Amino acid sequence: xxxxxxxxxxxxxxxxxxxxxxxxxxxxxxxxxxxxxxxxxxxxxxxxxxxxxxxxxxxxxxxxxxxxxxxxxxxxxxxxxxxxxxxxxxxxxxxxxxxxxxxxxxxxxxxxxxxxxxxxxxxxxxxxxxxxxxxxxxxxxxxxxxxxxxxxxxxxxxxxxxxxxxxxxxxxxxxxxxxxxxxxxxxxxxxxxxxxxxxxxxxxxxxxxxxxxxxxxxxxxxxxxxxxxxxxxxxxxxxxxxxxxxxxxxxxxxxxxxxxxxxxxxxxxxxxxxxxxxxxxxxxxxxxxxxxxxxxxxxxxxxxxxxxxxxxxxxxxxxxxxxxxxxxxxxxxxxxxxxxxxxxxxxxxxxxxxxxxxxxxxxxxxxxxxxxxxxxxxxxxxx
Amino acid sequence: xxxxxxxxxxxxxxxxxxxxxxxxxxxxxxxxxxxxxxxxxxxxxxxxxxxxxxxxxxxxxxxxxxxxxxxxxxxxxxxxxxxxxxxxxxxxxxxxxxxxxxxxxxxxxxxxxxxxxxxxxxxxxxxxxxxxxxxxxxxxxxxxxxxxxxxxxxxxxxxxxxxxxxxxxxxxxxxxxxxxxxxxxxxxxxxxxxxxxxxxxxxxxxxxxxxxxxxxxxxxxxxxxxxxxxxxxxxxxxxxxxxxxxxxxxxxxxxxxxxxxxxxxxxxxxxxxxxxxxxxxxxxxxxxxxxxxxxxxxxxxxxxxxxxxxxxxxxxxxxxxxxxxxxxxxxxxxxxxxxxxxxxxxxxxxxxxxxxxx
Numbered sequence: 001x002x003x004x005x006x007x008x009x010x011x012x013x014x015x016x017x018x019x020x021x022x023x024x025x026x027x028x029x030x031x032x033x034x035x036x037x038x039x040x041x042x043x044x045x046x047x048x049x050x051x052x053x054x055x056x057x058x059x060x061x062x063x064x065x066x067x068x069x070x071x072x073x074x075x076x077x078x079x080x081x082x083x084x085x086x087x088x089x090x091x092x093x094x095x096x097x098x099x100x101x102x103x104x105x106x107x108x109x110x111x112x113x114x115x116x117x118x119x120x121x122x123x124x125x126x127x128x129x130x131x132x133x134x135x136x137x138x139x140x141x142x143x144x145x146x147x148x149x150x151x152x153x154x155x156x157x158x159x160x161x162x163x164x165x166x167x168x169x170x171x172x173x174x175x176x177x178x179x180x181x182x183x184x185x186x187x188x189x190x191x192x193x194x195x196x197x198x199x200x201x202x203x204x205x206x207x208x209x210x211x212x213x214x215x216x217x218x219x220x221x222x223x224x225x226x227x228x229x230x231x232x233x234x235x236x237x238x239x240x241x242x243x244x245x246x247x248x249x250x251x252x253x254x255x256x257x258x259x260x261x262x263x264x265x266x267x268x269x270x271x272x273x274x275x276x277x278x279x280x281x282x283x284x285x286x287x288x289x290x291x292x293x294x295x296x297x298x299x300x301x302x303x304x305x306x307x308x309x310x311x312x313x314x315x316x317x318x319x320x321x322x323x324x325x326x327x328x329x330x331x332x333x334x335x336x337x338x339x340x341x342x343x344x345x346x347x348x349x350x351x352x353x354x355x356x357x358x359x360x361x362x363x364x365x366x367x368x369x370x371x372x373x374x375x376x377x378x379x380x381x382x383x
Numbered sequence: 384x385x386x387x388x389x390x391x392x393x394x395x396x397x398x399x400x401x402x403x404x405x406x407x408x409x410x411x412x413x414x415x416x417x418x419x420x421x422x423x424x425x426x427x428x429x430x431x432x433x434x435x436x437x438x439x440x441x442x443x444x445x446x447x448x449x450x451x452x453x454x455x456x457x458x459x460x461x462x463x464x465x466x467x468x469x470x471x472x473x474x475x476x477x478x479x480x481x482x483x484x485x486x487x488x489x490x491x492x493x494x495x496x497x498x499x500x501x502x503x504x505x506x507x508x509x510x511x512x513x514x515x516x517x518x519x520x521x522x523x524x525x526x527x528x529x530x531x532x533x534x535x536x537x538x539x540x541x542x543x544x545x546x547x548x549x550x551x552x553x554x555x556x557x558x559x560x561x562x563x564x565x566x567x568x569x570x571x572x573x574x575x576x577x578x579x580x581x582x583x584x585x586x587x588x589x590x591x592x593x594x595x596x597x598x599x600x601x602x603x604x605x606x607x608x609x610x611x612x613x614x615x616x617x618x619x620x621x622x623x624x625x626x627x628x629x630x631x632x633x634x635x636x637x638x639x640x641x642x643x644x645x646x647x648x649x650x651x652x653x654x655x656x657x658x659x660x661x662x663x664x665x666x667x668x669x670x671x672x673x674x675x676x677x678x679x680x681x682x683x684x685x686x687x688x689x690x691x692x693x694x695x696x697x698x699x700x701x702x703x704x705x706x707x708x709x710x711x712x713x714x715x716x717x718x719x720x721x722x723x724x725x726x727x728x729x730x731x732x733x734x735x736x737x738x739x740x741x
Contacts, residue, residue, distance in 0.1 A: 040504060040505075206498070213498070214496050214497075214498055215726045217392060291500060293568065294497035294568065294571050295497065295723075297573075297724070300574075361622050361634045361635055365618070
């Protein structure tokens, strides 16, 4: 490696870090504002115009806060854990492009690299859970491990579907393959699986069982405070952004805009903006889901993952393979996907396994004129 | 073994639950109470009858007026006071509004327990409306001290009826909105259906009352089995469940809010001008004797046992707190549950620690 290359990567890495930090600041503000709209609130309003400086104030608060080390904690594991979560989140960005030229290093096996690195953060969560020497944290860490590993499979499989269509793992090639239409049109099922698995990977509602505020009170992060907690937080939001970016790259056509009437630097800038706009939309959907749904239970989460998403993702690959092998037109794949997706929703809503009886509550009318009825079962069932 | 509480966000106060787990499954659970014990019952013995009302405000601090009502009714029964018509109607309207406010709080917090972040703000919005109406009449948002032995403290403000009709219209919409937001949500159903079931006979054996009992399919409500006040003048419904699971306990409360609204509407139509306070001496001295009164608070059968020795202070006050009795069934409901269910089940009983510990 020459000196120039070294300087390039160092500066690029630094730039990436700064860019991602700014993105995280914007995301936290955006999430609070979007959630507030769903909640009929204003969200942060005090610091700066419409609370835009709130994330900065929060950062200052977090950094100046006392860092607590529980006396029983496994000191080394406890301190390494935040880094072990944060580093993979950052490393992913080496190969994620924001535009044709806006990428640190375009790898030929980019998608493979991403799937490989993204699994690493499980270790950090487990370490945090173990190192805190706290039962809640331990439970949260183990939940995270189980959840992340089981959702890794549909995550990778849905990526594979797209990779088969393009015959490449290079992210830029994948985006170029969507010059005319996004793969969301060809693989709606893949998009659904990817979104669900992505949410689970992020630990976001409805799959936020390892934070599980109501029972585990924050899961693996329960003992962390101050700057170390902030690092977890940073990693979490970078991951959110990453998943949204991947959805845009793989399914929504990335920065491609049919016939963009510019060239050179203007084209790069415009396509990056267009790309960020799409990403923002996806992120809004993620926030929207957070505002709407309750949390699943761990066993329900696992059964949804293994009994629903994993088979579906395999079927997705099989139908993609069949369509490609026989050279059928791509719209057949769309139709097949949609049929499968419809079937899945039908299964979820009807829920034949447990056959939920919806309305079990009846209202007994009490008439003012009539004699008040004697309570039914009270006399017979006592003792 | 996991210790939940007393400082845990989902125990609805300072309640402690020690659970023995096998993985994520609960093997055994042991509730510990008493962290909020203030000796309210003993304190009552040192206060004038009119002052005791303020202590009752602090029992079930989510449904204060229902507690006040029970105590006032106990003293009235002992002194054989006839409460003026208008005061009866005002009391009924306020208690039912209070019931809605309490159930709204339950609704919001229950959504939170299930992991949904939005319901709590919808629930609190409705509760806020009710509280601001209370504030305009009683001067306080929570600790009202509004009911008196023999009636109520103050006449309603002039614009009360307009404000009330505006409020009930808003509530009707609000309840539908809340219902639509959470009740049929697929994941909420998955979390609450078939969880923490308790059969009717079991519930009776545990002494469970109120919505938690009715959810198990037992048609028992003090308002109909032993009508007090003017409850025998209204047409309304008593919702009951059939499974006795968490969802039934949740939905019985949602339905109850609708029925309370209908009671309020009828009461407003029947209400006439008149006295609001019976002619009672300021310092009440009930004759020697004892009395037990039952009322239907939002949590269940709220009973007050009052012994008077003829002086201006009660000799003994004993409260039958529905939260306390309902809590007995927790261990039974928690059998074979998951850790995540513990929060849901505890939430579905809807305890108020101020009432459990007194």
